[in-house]
Amino acid sequence: MINRKRPLEALNFCLASLDRTSRACSWHADYEPRIALQALTRFRKADLDPGSPPPVELQPYPHFDLLHTMALAAFLVHDGPSTFALSILRRAYHANPFLSRMVRREEQVRVEGSDYAGKQLAQEGMLYVHRFIRIWVNVPGLEDWLKTCKDDVEMRQCDALGCKNMEDSEGRLSVCARCRQAWYCGVECQKKDWNAGGHKRRCKPPTAFPFPQ
Numbered sequence: 001m002i003n004r005k006r007p008l009e010a011l012n013f014c015l016a017s018l019d020r021t022s023r024a025c026s027w028h029a030d031y032e033p034r035i036a037l038q039a040l041t042r043f044r045k046a047d048l049d050p051g052s053p054p055p056v057e058l059q060p061y062p063h064f065d066l067l068h069t070m071a072l073a074a075f076l077v078h079d080g081p082s083t084f085a086l087s088i089l090r091r092a093y094h095a096n097p098f099l100s101r102m103v104r105r106e107e108q109v110r111v112e113g114s115d116y117a118g119k120q121l122a123q124e125g126m127l128y129v130h131r132f133i134r135i136w137v138n139v140p141g142l143e144d145w146l147k148t149c150k151d152d153v154e155m156r157q158c159d160a161l162g163c164k165n166m167e168d169s170e171g172r173l174s175v176c177a178r179c180r181q182a183w184y185c186g187v188e189c190q191k192k193d194w195n196a197g198g199h200k201r202r203c204k205p206p207t208a209f210p211f212p213q
């Protein structure tokens with residue numbers, strides 16, 4: 001969709017796929033693409049305020065493919081950097097930091113050999129980076145944006161539903177000791193997310209996703 005110059009539809013697809021209240025967003029499996037396809041026109045450009053985060057609560061877990069596609073689509077829909085795109089890029093970065101680092105030219109990662117294993121990244125994560133990096137480097141202004149918002153993007157946000165606390169305002173976040181994928185600003189948020197946020201159903205010890213911190 002992005003290659004066909006339909007970033008708004010791509011954005012809607014990703015928003016529906018990761019919207020915690022959407023039927024396309026499953027707690028158990030990854031997500032339900034057929035349902036997300038029905039949501040391609042859900043938000044018009046006028047509905048999406050570039051100065052605010054996305055109008056849905058995003059599932060915070062490592063769907064690096066959807067998160068990166070959504071960040072790029074948001075950048076294209078609003079013709080450049082925005083708070084909206086930044087808040088998505090932040091989640092995308094924490095799901096898979098290598099695409100941003102490679103576009104910023106801080107890192108070269110090979111798929112061949114053991115490089116991806118040395119980076120403790122699942123091979124599918126590395127393949128995604130190599131498959132789509134050409135799209136990212138060819139978007140005017142994108143590389144500059146990634147360089148200027150680097151510090152902002154690398155700060156984590158609490159993963160609990162509705163909590164907007166960031167690493168800088170609330171001190172260090174703590175990671176869930178079991179899955180090592182969910183980050184919280186405190187015990188209250190962790191408890192809230194366990195039941196009401198659905199983390200209990202998704203919390204599994206890491207297999208292929210022991211990301212560097």
Ligand SMILES: [Zn+2]
Binds near residue numbers: 158160165184186
């Ligand atoms: Zn919190």
Ligand SMILES: [Zn+2]
Binds near residue numbers: 176180
């Ligand atoms: Zn967990």
